[in-house]
Amino acid sequence: MEFWSTSPRVEQLRARLLAFMAQHIYPNERRFFSEAERNGPWAVNSVTEELKPMARAAGLWNLFLPDATQGAGLGNFDYAPLCEVMGRSLLAPEVFNCSAPDTGNMETLHRYGSEAQKRRWLEPLLAGKIRSAFAMTEPEVASSDATNISTSIVRQGDEYVINGRKWYTTGATNPRCEILIVMGKSNPGEANRHQQHAMVLVPKATRGVTVVRPLPVLGYYGVPDRASEVWLEDVRVPVDHMLLGEGRGFEIAQGRLGPGRIHHCMRLIGLAERCLERMCRRTSSRTTFGKPVADQTVTLERIAEARISIEQARLLTLKAAWMMDKVGNKAAMQEIAMIKVSAPLMAERVIDWTIQAFGGGGTNDDHFLGVAFATARLLRLADGPDEVHRNQIGRLELKRHHQTDPAATGGGGEVLSREEARALAAANRWPPPDSARITQ
Numbered sequence: 101m102e103f104w105s106t107s108p109r110v111e112q113l114r115a116r117l118l119a120f121m122a123q124h125i126y127p128n129e130r131r132f133f134s135e136a137e138r139n140g141p142w143a144v145n146s147v148t149e150e151l152k153p154m155a156r157a158a159g160l161w162n163l164f165l166p167d168a169t170q171g172a173g174l175g176n177f178d179y180a181p182l183c184e185v186m187g188r189s190l191l192a193p194e195v196f197n198c199s200a201p202d203t204g205n206m207e208t209l210h211r212y213g214s215e216a217q218k219r220r221w222l223e224p225l226l227a228g229k230i231r232s233a234f235a236m237t238e239p240e241v242a243s244s245d246a247t248n249i250s251t252s253i254v255r256q257g258d259e260y261v262i263n264g265r266k267w268y269t270t271g272a273t274n275p276r277c278e279i280l281i282v283m284g285k286s287n288p289g290e291a292n293r294h295q296q297h298a299m300v301l302v303p304k305a306t307r308g309v310t311v312v313r314p315l316p317v318l319g320y321y322g323v324p325d326r327a328s329e330v331w332l333e334d335v336r337v338p339v340d341h342m343l344l345g346e347g348r349g350f351e352i353a354q355g356r357l358g359p360g361r362i363h364h365c366m367r368l369i370g371l372a373e374r375c376l377e378r379m380c381r382r383t384s385s386r387t388t389f390g391k392p393v394a395d396q397t398v399t400l401e402r403i404a405e406a407r408i409s410i411e412q413a414r415l416l417t418l419k420a421a422w423m424m425d426k427v428g429n430k431a432a433m434q435e436i437a438m439i440k441v442s443a444p445l446m447a448e449r450v451i452d453w454t455i456q457a458f459g460g461g462g463t464n465d466d467h468f469l470g471v472a473f474a475t476a477r478l479l480r481l482a483d484g485p486d487e488v489h490r491n492q493i494g495r496l497e498l499k500r501h502h503q504t505d506p507a508a509t510g511g512g513g514e515v516l517s518r519e520e521a522r523a524l525a526a527a528n529r530w531p532p533p534d535s536a537r538i539t540q
């Protein structure tokens with residue numbers, strides 16, 4: 101039972117979504133995984149394409165987009181329970197045109213694109229006709245500090261010339277991927293390291309763009325992620341392909357990453373919820389040493405811990421979503437970072453217990469548990485590793501307490517004065533009276 105209120109519209113959308121999942125998504129998952137495995141990362145999977153028009157006809161399309169004219173017009177809080185349902189299956193998000201990295205890229209174009217850029221790229225993305233990729237990370241620099249990104253973006257007349265090597269670019273091997281949002285250095289001389297970079301739109305078909313190879317994610321190609329290495333060699337695009345402006349890449353990253361990150365967390369909650377359900381059913385149906393595995397206290401303990409941690413993650417996600425809606429992504433920065441750390445860790449642990457509960461079969465993909473584990477694990481890195489988010493959380497926490505008056509909050513950490521220490525010692529009758537001393 102939920103103690104927060106959901107609007108009738110969201111209730112209705114959720115009911116429709118659940119029905120669609122039951123009728124079209126779950127029954128097609130086995131086909132999806134076998135197609136993905138057979139076709140590899142360079143192909144379009146027919147099952148996804150078959151289901152997309154059905155999802156669209158059911159009004160379950162672009163639910164992520166807050167703009168009511170082009171999307172569902174839902175805020176993050178309203179979208180959370182819907183995104184969670186989609187996250188239950190790795191097939192679902194793309195079927196509803198709500199999958200990463202396209203959602204983040206569409207939001208970027210929606211927020212920062214010019215009218216011409218929106219017409220050319222956002223419209224076909226919203227229609228599900230093309231796909232996109234986001235190319236920031238580079239093999240040659242530690243990219244969790246994005247100020248290290250070294251791809252060069254140099255203006256020459258009416259064009260930008262781009263040179264760099266990218267990797268872990270999700271989605272670029274997909275034949276339907278037509279546009280890359282490339283982050284690179286446009287203003288290397290700028291003193292402020294957060295004003296040196298820009299994001300530029302690079303059509304994948306441009307001369308000099310090479311998708312060199314697909315990259316495995318814990319041995320998987322295609323699902324859960326079509327990671328790839330992309331080279332940009334003397335790539336030329338017209339100057340109107342710049343997003344927002346030179347040196348403004350970090351401004352865009354701030355706006356793009358908030359929603360993208362929280363969507364991952366919403367989906368992970370759905371995935372963990374489904375795995376918990378599987379753990380309960382499986383352990384109830386198998387007996388060892390005279391009783392169902394479910395009755396072993398270690399199983400009960402794990403089930404209980406899983407339930408507690410899923411609920412905790414959901415509540416924190418909803419709080420972050422609510423804050424994003426009410427005070428904006430910047431003010432919700434700490435909550436977004438907190439959930440970005442805690443949701444993948446939670447899901448990874450719940451899925452790990454589920455694998456254990458399934459025994460050897462948990463490690464293959466008959467029950468999609470191997471790929472579920474890979475999904476949770478990769479999300480401890482993608483969109484920034486845990487450590488970087490933890491640093492941010494810690495710094496924001498320190499900042500908050502530097503701004504408050506410790507006398508008012510009882511939060512002081514100061515050293516006692518000599519007088520206070522002496523008074524305390526006297527009040528506690530310490531050092532002890534002579535009678536209590538050990539004498540030789």
Ligand SMILES: Cc1cc2nc3c(=O)[nH]c(=O)nc-3n(C[C@H](O)[C@H](O)[C@H](O)COP(=O)(O)OP(=O)(O)OC[C@H]3O[C@@H](n4cnc5c(N)ncnc54)[C@H](O)[C@@H]3O)c2cc1C
Nearest residue numbers: 234235236237242243244268269270478482483484485487
């Ligand atoms: C499956 C997958 C999909 C991805 N998709 C995309 C994509 O579509 N587009 C894209 O641009 N990128 C993508 N990424 C890349 C991802 O965002 C980066 O891998 C991540 O930001 C880390 O950068 P790095 O790999 O260069 O690691 P590095 O920066 O080299 O960091 C390595 C490790 O150092 C440690 N570390 C770093 N900073 C700190 C710190 N401050 N304190 C303590 N420890 C620290 C962390 O443990 C970190 O994992 C994806 C990654 C994966 C795995």
